[in-house]
Amino acid sequence: MTRKTLIALMMVLAVVAVGGCKKKKPVTNPDMTITPTTVEPTQEVAPATEPAIAGDQTPDPLSGDLVAADEYARSQGLLGDIFFDYDAFELRQDARDRLAQNAKFLTSHPEFILTIEGHADERGTNEYNLALGDRRANAAREYLSTLGVGGDRLRTVTYGEERPFCGESAESCWQQNRRAHFTITGRTNVG
Amino acid sequence: MPGTGAAPEVTLELRPGQESQLKLAAPSFKVRGVLSPAARQAATQLENAVRADLEHTGIFVIQGPAELAAAKLTGDQAHDFEQYRALGNEVLLLGEVYEEGGRLALEGRVFDLKSGQSILGKRYRGGFELTRRMAHSFADEVVLYFTGRRGIALTSLAFYSDRTGDREIYLMDYDGLEQRAITGHKSISMAPDWSPTGDAIAYVSFFDGKPAIYMVDLQSGLKKPMVTDGNFNSSPSFSPDGKRIAFSRSLEGNTEIFIANRDGSGLKRLTHSPGIDTNPAWSPTGTSIAFTSSRGGTPNVYVMDVEGTDLRRVSFGGTYNDGAAWDPEGKQIAYASRLRGHLFDIVVTDLAGLSTRTLTGGPGSNEAPTWSPDGRFIAYAAEVGRRTQVRVMPSAGGASEAITSQGNNWAPDWSSYPAQ
Numbered sequence: 068m069t070r071k072t073l074i075a076l077m078m079v080l081a082v083v084a085v086g087g088c089k090k091k092k093p094v095t096n097p098d099m100t101i102t103p104t105t106v107e108p109t110q111e112v113a114p115a116t117e118p119a120i121a122g123d124q125t126p127d128p129l130s131g132d133l134v135a136a137d138e139y140a141r142s143q144g145l146l147g148d149i150f151f152d153y154d155a156f157e158l159r160q161d162a163r164d165r166l167a168q169n170a171k172f173l174t175s176h177p178e179f180i181l182t183i184e185g186h187a188d189e190r191g192t193n194e195y196n197l198a199l200g201d202r203r204a205n206a207a208r209e210y211l212s213t214l215g216v217g218g219d220r221l222r223t224v225t226y227g228e229e230r231p232f233c234g235e236s237a238e239s240c241w242q243q244n245r246r247a248h249f250t251i252t253g254r255t256n257v258g
Numbered sequence: 259m260p261g262t263g264a265a266p267e268v269t270l271e272l273r274p275g276q277e278s279q280l281k282l283a284a285p286s287f288k289v290r291g292v293l294s295p296a297a298r299q300a301a302t303q304l305e306n307a308v309r310a311d312l313e314h315t316g317i318f319v320i321q322g323p324a325e326l327a328a329a330k331l332t333g334d335q336a337h338d339f340e341q342y343r344a345l346g347n348e349v350l351l352l353g354e355v356y357e358e359g360g361r362l363a364l365e366g367r368v369f370d371l372k373s374g375q376s377i378l379g380k381r382y383r384g385g386f387e388l389t390r391r392m393a394h395s396f397a398d399e400v401v402l403y404f405t406g407r408r409g410i411a412l413t414s415l416a417f418y419s420d421r422t423g424d425r426e427i428y429l430m431d432y433d434g435l436e437q438r439a440i441t442g443h444k445s446i447s448m449a450p451d452w453s454p455t456g457d458a459i460a461y462v463s464f465f466d467g468k469p470a471i472y473m474v475d476l477q478s479g480l481k482k483p484m485v486t487d488g489n490f491n492s493s494p495s496f497s498p499d500g501k502r503i504a505f506s507r508s509l510e511g512n513t514e515i516f517i518a519n520r521d522g523s524g525l526k527r528l529t530h531s532p533g534i535d536t537n538p539a540w541s542p543t544g545t546s547i548a549f550t551s552s553r554g555g556t557p558n559v560y561v562m563d564v565e566g567t568d569l570r571r572v573s574f575g576g577t578y579n580d581g582a583a584w585d586p587e588g589k590q591i592a593y594a595s596r597l598r599g600h601l602f603d604i605v606v607t608d609l610a611g612l613s614t615r616t617l618t619g620g621p622g623s624n625e626a627p628t629w630s631p632d633g634r635f636i637a638y639a640a641e642v643g644r645r646t647q648v649r650v651m652p653s654a655g656g657a658s659e660a661i662t663s664q665g666n667n668w669a670p671d672w673s674s675y676p677a678q
Contacts, residue, residue, distance in 0.1 A: 153600075154556075154578070190600045190623070191578070191580075192537075192578075192580040192581050192594055192602065192625050192626070193448065193449070193625075193626070193668060193669060194449060194492060194493050194506075194536060194537040194550075194580065194581065194669075195534070195536060195537060195550055195557055195578075195580045197462075197469060197490070197492050197493075197536070198492070198506065198508070198513040198534040198536040199534065201489075201490050201508045201511055201513060202511050202512075202513075202534065204511070205508075205510055205511025206511065208511075209511070222489075223489060223490075223511075224464075224467065224468050224469075224489070224490075225469065225490055225508075226446070226464075229425060229446045229448065229464075230446065234644075236644060
């Protein structure tokens with residue numbers, strides 16, 4: 068399956084899947100306790116999005132189709148993936164920093180629904196890695212929630228080691244595959 | 259015509275890994291009458307399949323036509339048997355094929371060379387397309403006679419493969435032949451599990467956007483959802499009566515073990531730990547479920563009863579243990595254990611004494627073991643270079659053989675014996 072058809076599929080899913088409303092639940096993992104000081108308390112328009120809003124004559128790349136919006140957000144560094152240690156789902160400092168940036172974009176763009184993919188490198192076992200990928204995606208989701216991104220805007224899906232980003236058998240590649248990947252997959256009624 | 263039921267004088271108490279193998283003479287099959295070209299081709303295939311099946315069992319040392327060329331045969335039974343014996347053989351397998359109304363018939367016999375007595379006689383008849391089946395049936399009978407346990411030549415393995423670019427569920431015969439896709443979701447489909455009654459295979463697929471559990475009926479090819487509620491369901495494992503499944507489900511990032519009826523009703527949660535609990539395997543006795551849990555810090559194999567109580571850890575070596583598979587008697591569990599750096603090997607733990615033996619080595623990781631229904635073999639996914647293939651080895655340890663080669667192939671699951 069190509070990435071685009073998958074994204075399209077997930078868009079359909081995003082529209083359909085309303086039933087399972089996720090309640091925000093207390094953070095259970097001690098390693099994921101949040102230091103609120105790193106968080107901007109109120110919603111602000113992130114400076115990076117300003118040109119798009121200011122220029123009335125040029126179409127806002129974020130108002131186009133979701134794939135284009137996703138690509139734009141990624142290319143502008145508004146939305147980025149986070150990486151994990153081997154066997155781990157705890158958020159590293161670089162992951163928390165990246166999530167704070169992602170949260171900034173998402174709070175200033177409440178119209179977007181996001182899917183968080185959890186991935187694992189090939190070295191674990193396939194079925195355990197599915198569970199590990201699920202943990203990683205949910206760790207990212209919970210952290211984004213504490214940064215003010217509503218849980219109803221965040222979906223998760225685990226791919227375990229079944230859809231690697233990188234195919235070499237080397238640590239540089241394995242690190243690439245231990246990630247949570249963020250994709251814009253829908254719009255809320257807000258936008 | 260001599261049939262079965264004669265005194266089993268050469269019956270051996272054969273156990274996996276035992277050194278003494280039975281020395282079997284298997285000369286070319288005799289042809290009765292004239293065969294059409296199609297029948298001749300089928301007859302050749304049949305003879306080769308019988309010999310290959312018997313070779314695979316590991317319980318025979320076989321002398322074929324080449325090794326038996328030195329025998330000076332006259333057609334006199336006593337004389338000829340003495341010739342086979344003189345070459346070191348203990349038993350003799352004779353086959354005779356003939357064509358009958360567009361079908362092929364096989365009469366297979368086994369003789370004890372010492373007494374000259376016929377100890378097994380079977381007749382099979384079928385269309386030319388069924389010759390492998392006929393060969394497997396006869397070979398399994400021969401194995402049953404000598405070991406007291408039916409051979410596995412009629413069993414199959416389910417697995418998943420990326421050979422088309424997508425990951426689909428496949429079936430193959432026990433020897434790796436007749437590989438065929440049974441899903442075409444053009445997505446990720448994985449983790450196949452045979453229904454013990456052989457009628458269906460449960461599996462995980464992402465085709466609806468999230469991993470959920472489906473079932474394919476092998477008669478009709480129809481697929482239907484089994485467990486699709488929630489965000490992530492995985493690792494189906496049928497109960498031995500085929501009526502229920504154990505599986506894992508994520509509750510917002512916390513994967514737990516559940517059981518449910520085949521249609522998804524009667525849901526019951528069995529584990530309640532903050533760690534990952536996944537990959538359940540229902541015991542052949544029906545009373546226990548093995549699974550993997552990270553509740554102790556790292557993934558390990560645990561066993562609990564079907565109420566979720568009476569929990570005990572059974573893996574103690576390695577730094578990461580997953581993929582429990584019960585032996586057919588429910589006394590041992592095979593699983594993948596991370597023993598060499600980040601590489602896994604297949605180990606078997608005896609549940610009574612918790613002694614553990616390591617069965618694999620090699621350049622790469624070995625995971626996802628599954629037992630043959632006679633308990634004599636373990637299939638698993640072995641990484642060699644950048645590829646993963648299904649390999650088969652004796653459960654007692656010994657040389658392994660790759661039975662897949664196209665693309666990557668993972669997560670073999672061995673069927674039960676087919677219904678007789």
